[in-house]
Amino acid sequence: MSLIVMKFGGSSVGDAERMKRVAKRIVERKQAGHSCVVVVSAMGDTTDDLIDLSKQIYDGAPPAREMDMLLTTGEQVSVALLSMAIHNLGEQAVSYTGWQSGIYTEAVHGKARISDIQPQRVLNAIEQGNVVIVAGFQGMTEAGEITTLGRGGSDTTAVALAAAIKADLCEIYTDVDGIYSTDPRIVKVARKLKEISYDEMLELANLGAAVLHPRAVEYAKNYNVTLVVRSSFTNNEGTNVKEEAVMEQGIVVRGIAYDKNVARISILGVPEKPGQLAKVFISLAEVQIDVDIIVQSGVINGSADFSFTTTLADRERALAVIEQIRGEIGYREVTSEVNLVKVSIVGAGMVSTPGVAATMFKVISDLGISISLVSTSEIKMSCVIDNSNLTDVISALHTAYGLDTTEQAFVGGPEDRR
Amino acid sequence: MSLIVMKFGGSSVGDAERMKRVAKRIVERKQAGHSCVVVVSAMGDTTDDLIDLSKQIYDGAPPAREMDMLLTTGEQVSVALLSMAIHNLGEQAVSYTGWQSGIYTEAVHGKARISDIQPQRVLNAIEQGNVVIVAGFQGMTEAGEITTLGRGGSDTTAVALAAAIKADLCEIYTDVDGIYSTDPRIVKVARKLKEISYDEMLELANLGAAVLHPRAVEYAKNYNVTLVVRSSFTNNEGTNVKEEAVMEQGIVVRGIAYDKNVARISILGVPEKPGQLAKVFISLAEVQIDVDIIVQSGVINGSADFSFTTTLADRERALAVIEQIRGEIGYREVTSEVNLVKVSIVGAGMVSTPGVAATMFKVISDLGISISLVSTSEIKMSCVIDNSNLTDVISALHTAYGLDTTEQAFVGGPEDRR
Numbered sequence: 001m002s003l004i005v006m007k008f009g010g011s012s013v014g015d016a017e018r019m020k021r022v023a024k025r026i027v028e029r030k031q032a033g034h035s036c037v038v039v040v041s042a043m044g045d046t047t048d049d050l051i052d053l054s055k056q057i058y059d060g061a062p063p064a065r066e067m068d069m070l071l072t073t074g075e076q077v078s079v080a081l082l083s084m085a086i087h088n089l090g091e092q093a094v095s096y097t098g099w100q101s102g103i104y105t106e107a108v109h110g111k112a113r114i115s116d117i118q119p120q121r122v123l124n125a126i127e128q129g130n131v132v133i134v135a136g137f138q139g140m141t142e143a144g145e146i147t148t149l150g151r152g153g154s155d156t157t158a159v160a161l162a163a164a165i166k167a168d169l170c171e172i173y174t175d176v177d178g179i180y181s182t183d184p185r186i187v188k189v190a191r192k193l194k195e196i197s198y199d200e201m202l203e204l205a206n207l208g209a210a211v212l213h214p215r216a217v218e219y220a221k222n223y224n225v226t227l228v229v230r231s232s233f234t235n236n237e238g239t240n241v242k243e244e245a246v247m248e249q250g251i252v253v254r255g256i257a258y259d260k261n262v263a264r265i266s267i268l269g270v271p272e273k274p275g276q277l278a279k280v281f282i283s284l285a286e287v288q289i290d291v292d293i294i295v296q297s298g299v300i301n302g303s304a305d306f307s308f309t310t311t312l313a314d315r316e317r318a319l320a321v322i323e324q325i326r327g328e329i330g331y332r333e334v335t336s337e338v339n340l341v342k343v344s345i346v347g348a349g350m351v352s353t354p355g356v357a358a359t360m361f362k363v364i365s366d367l368g369i370s371i372s373l374v375s376t377s378e379i380k381m382s383c384v385i386d387n388s389n390l391t392d393v394i395s396a397l398h399t400a401y402g403l404d405t406t407e408q409a410f411v412g413g414p415e416d417r418r
Numbered sequence: 419m420s421l422i423v424m425k426f427g428g429s430s431v432g433d434a435e436r437m438k439r440v441a442k443r444i445v446e447r448k449q450a451g452h453s454c455v456v457v458v459s460a461m462g463d464t465t466d467d468l469i470d471l472s473k474q475i476y477d478g479a480p481p482a483r484e485m486d487m488l489l490t491t492g493e494q495v496s497v498a499l500l501s502m503a504i505h506n507l508g509e510q511a512v513s514y515t516g517w518q519s520g521i522y523t524e525a526v527h528g529k530a531r532i533s534d535i536q537p538q539r540v541l542n543a544i545e546q547g548n549v550v551i552v553a554g555f556q557g558m559t560e561a562g563e564i565t566t567l568g569r570g571g572s573d574t575t576a577v578a579l580a581a582a583i584k585a586d587l588c589e590i591y592t593d594v595d596g597i598y599s600t601d602p603r604i605v606k607v608a609r610k611l612k613e614i615s616y617d618e619m620l621e622l623a624n625l626g627a628a629v630l631h632p633r634a635v636e637y638a639k640n641y642n643v644t645l646v647v648r649s650s651f652t653n654n655e656g657t658n659v660k661e662e663a664v665m666e667q668g669i670v671v672r673g674i675a676y677d678k679n680v681a682r683i684s685i686l687g688v689p690e691k692p693g694q695l696a697k698v699f700i701s702l703a704e705v706q707i708d709v710d711i712i713v714q715s716g717v718i719n720g721s722a723d724f725s726f727t728t729t730l731a732d733r734e735r736a737l738a739v740i741e742q743i744r745g746e747i748g749y750r751e752v753t754s755e756v757n758l759v760k761v762s763i764v765g766a767g768m769v770s771t772p773g774v775a776a777t778m779f780k781v782i783s784d785l786g787i788s789i790s791l792v793s794t795s796e797i798k799m800s801c802v803i804d805n806s807n808l809t810d811v812i813s814a815l816h817t818a819y820g821l822d823t824t825e826q827a828f829v830g831g832p833e834d835r836r
Contacts, residue, residue: 016471016474016475019475020475050495053434053495053499054498054499054502056434057434057437057438057499057502057503057506058502058503058505058506059506062502062505063501063502063505065512066498066499066501066502066505066513067498067502069494069497069498069501069513069515070494070495070498070499070502072494073491073494073495073498076487076488076490076491076494077468077471077488077491079487080472080484080485080487080488080491081471081472081475081484081488083481083484083487084472084475084476084480084481084484084485084488085475085476087476087480087481087484088475088476088477094483095484095487097487097564100562100564121562144518144539146515146518
């Protein structure tokens with residue numbers, strides 16, 4: 001008998017039928033002798049519908065405090081209905097909002113971080129034999145203001161709550177039945193992973209394998225919460241995310257991720273003097289532009305070339321910032337490129353295995369594709385290439401690193417990642 | 419400069435356009451130098467839509483606690499949007515749920531009464547120059563459970579809050595522009611009342627003139643809160659509801675109400691012995707059947723006839739209860755009647771003015787209509803008649819008591835009375 005946190009996303013509870021199916025799943029867990037705390041997101045399109053309403057009322061971006069008041073109703077509707085659905089199956093359940101669950105956050109609206117959880121009320125309700133249903137994505141400040149945690153917030157609620165109540169397990173139910181070696185919609189022979197480490201998962205999540213929110217994985221790593229990612233729709237075994245994950249014999253790369261939301265900017269002919277790079281990236285940081293890969297060529301004839309990547313949305317702003325500091329830096333020319341994709345191989349064993357990088361370069365060059373940027377870290381290596389080559393490159397890498405399988409992947413609809 | 423509570427019902431904020439119009443109205447009040455606290459109901463059909471959702475999930479009546487969790491989201495959406503709409507007009511506003519406003523209730527779900535209001539947070543927000551938007555219809559128990567006040571709840575929230583913050587005025591905005599001498603949809607020459615007393619309003623409200631919820635009027639009477647009932651859609655002067663209301667010269671009856679939700683039950687040939695009436699009405703009360711008018715005929719040959727009225731919904735259950743106690747009571751026969759209407763004249767001056775009752779009987783008998791039941795109190799008199807005669811009777815009474823006017827009544831759509 002263990003204490004389990006179960007998290008269901010928006011598409012898992014998208015309508016009454018799905019809500020009932022989720023309830024059945026929870027009741028099975030409960031009747032198998034487990035104590036269950038369930039974290040749930042807003043139903044299907046609810047959040048988008050509420051945002052639409054706000055747009056009809058307010059010209060521009062509405063005050064963030066009021067937006068939080070508005071959006072948190074979505075999860076409150078979900079918890080009430082899910083509790084009813086469990087009652088309807090004859091089990092005891094009680095629903096709580098974020099503030100009722102003792103979830104405290106920073107005094108920031110729209111993307112607060114959890115600052116503290118006081119889980120006594122949740123624990124008491126469990127002790128009384130209830131399934132406890134907690135609204136994801138929300139909390140309260142010390143001053144009693146309602147806040148939201150931003151995208152990925154329900155995952156974070158689940159993990160933080162699991163840590164606070166010392167749960168044995170935190171199950172993330174989603175529209176896929178686990179973490180795959182790469183996107184099974186692109187590569188049919190993708191394999192489901194039995195285990196993956198927090199660090200590997202973080203690299204995969206940040207790179208676009210949007211099954212688990214990075215903030216939630218970080219939280220799980222910090223508090224050593226064992227996560228299981230599994231399907232809302234099937235009983236297939238999922239993927240365990242934990243500190244140390246066992247690698248299968250002969251496999252070095254755990255997974256292959258990709259991210260199409262990438263633009264390259266190059267600053268060419270930058271006169272070499274100290275502090276040039278710092279000037280550029282401080283200017284970009286001041287206007288909240290996130291920079292990912294940064295590459296500097298060697299210095300030739302007293303000048304160097306820099307390249308970096310940003311998101312597609314930030315590209316224009318980044319170019320404007322660089323134009324503003326042209327006089328200060330004294331560079332010759334700026335170029336930028338879109339229609340790119342960043343392909344990354346991730347694996348904790350990469351650092352200790354020679355030839356992993358060489359294989360990646362060889363696979364890509366064998367396909368006659370040129371690489372725009374390269375970046376490496378201890379457990380990942382990324383190449384930016386033209387995005388028309390995505391499927392070919394991922395498939396070839398998947399085969400080259402011995403990841404192909406013959407099992408059938410399960411892929412549901414798109415899950416709301418709140 | 420005064421402190422005003424303004425209450426808007428569900429149809430006044432039924433869509434984005436109406437919400438914006440209400441915001442404009444509030445901002446005008448604020449810019450005229452008043453401090454405004456606004457109580458608002460759920461938008462239009464929101465509550466019904468949420469109830470429909472719950473029916474898809476739960477077979478039968480869902481757990482009341484979870485129903486409160488569900489339904490209170492309706493008002494939370496309203497307050498957030500209304501606050502945005504006010505911000506959009508350049509004024510400061512802040513929205514609060516029931517619990518954030520310090521509205522405490524009994525530990526009952528679905529129809530809690532307000533037990534205490536701790537308005538410090540609302541008062542602080544006013545002091546900081548905000549329009550404060552409070553979710554109607556909801557509160558919190560001492561244990562932190564979310565509750566609802568039941569139908570009419572938003573009116574009660576407004577009045578109770580007005581009492582707690584010692585507001586100068588509590589304005590109830592609705593779909594009619596005041597309290598009329600009778601239903602202007604039935605009698606075109608109905609007159610709008612400048613003033614009406616709490617007691618008269620209570621009689622009118624209970625009798626079906628559903629503009630103000632009786633519980634709210636009671637609250638206003640107990641705490642001596644001056645109410646104004648006025649239109650959300652026009653700037654017409656409304657009706658003041660207060661302790662002492664001035665009567666116009668020569669007018670004794672303030673208004674004429676009617677209620678079609680009435681069934682008559684008669685128990686005939688009840689052997690006369692002490693406690694017979696008590697037995698009947700205790701049995702009915704035990705199953706929560708509300709009885710309105712009760713009439714007993716004189717005793718003839720050792721037996722008497724009783725008649726009483728209930729709501730249409732309670733009639734069948736009442737008949738079943740009476741059947742169960744047939745042996746105990748020993749009556750001869752039970753009859754019942756539907757398709758009735760209770761017509762009531764209300765006026766604080768009635769008790770001191772002779773001939774008021776006689777006029778009512780004469781008007782009805784002149785129309786060739788027979789009266790099924792009669793009941794009188796200090797400030798009202800009710801006759802139950804066949805409901806096919808409703809319009810004729812009300813019109814004739816309205817004329818007979820000198821209430822006809824030539825002004826045009828303003829009548830909007832049906833208002834949600836939550």
